[in-house]
Amino acid sequence: MSVAEAIKAVRRGEMVLIYDSEDREAETDMVVPAVSTTPKQVARMRVEAGGLICVAISPQAAESLCLPFMSDILKFVSSNGCSLKLDSVCEKPGDLAYDTRSSFSIAVNHRGVRTGITDIDRALTITELGFTVERVALNLPVDFSASFRSPGHVPLLRAAQGLISERRGQTELSIVLAEMAGIIPAMAMCEMLDAQSGRALTKRDSIDYAKRHELTFVTGQAIVDAYERSR
Secondary structure, eight states, X not given: OOHHHHHHHHHTTOOEEEEOOTTTTOOEEEEEEXXXXXXXXXXXXXXXXXXXXXXXXXXXXXXXXXOOOHHHHHHHHHTTTOSSOGGGGSXXXXXXXXXXXXXXXXXXXETTOSSSOSHHHHHHHHHHHHHHHHHHHTTOOOOHHHHEEEEEEEEEEEOOTTGGGTOOSHHHHHHHHHHHHTSOSEEEEXXXXXXXXXXXXXXXXXXXXXXXXXXXXXXXXXXXXXXXXXX
């Protein structure tokens, strides 16, 4: 249950479990490096976690790829003469009990997939997103539209510019973990849900799941503390 173990795990391309905090979503996410994501891991997230399978990317990559927040897209469309004022459905202060804004950007499919929803298709989209973020980090040219199309089946999450100094959601926690591990800052993630209660899987049950399956469980606070010590 240590950050050091989580760092070693993601360096090996393995899945870890991250619990944010009681005063946020109080949820555990399955998290795996995007470039290492396999169809079996997508299936595991789909079947054993059950939440929304997304990919978090660093703010630098999002900026370079011109990937805005979805709320900003809706506001822009509304301000440019759309008869349907989409800004009316945008999240507003107070809409989220645990934060000021969500991190959703657009959802994409890789152009090499068929429907985009199968485990194989989503794994391809996720890994290619990871390699795209790697090219950005290496200052190599990227033509995002040549590789991806939207709408698609893999939502992108744009980490806050200040990461955990600005927001401590699963998006930022996973990117901070990637940074500390020295891996590509693109992480696939999925919330763990409980089919019996209809709610998120509890922290205790998430820890038990991690023990049964020999996965590393780490809290958001532990990641924050380790990150601050490393700076």
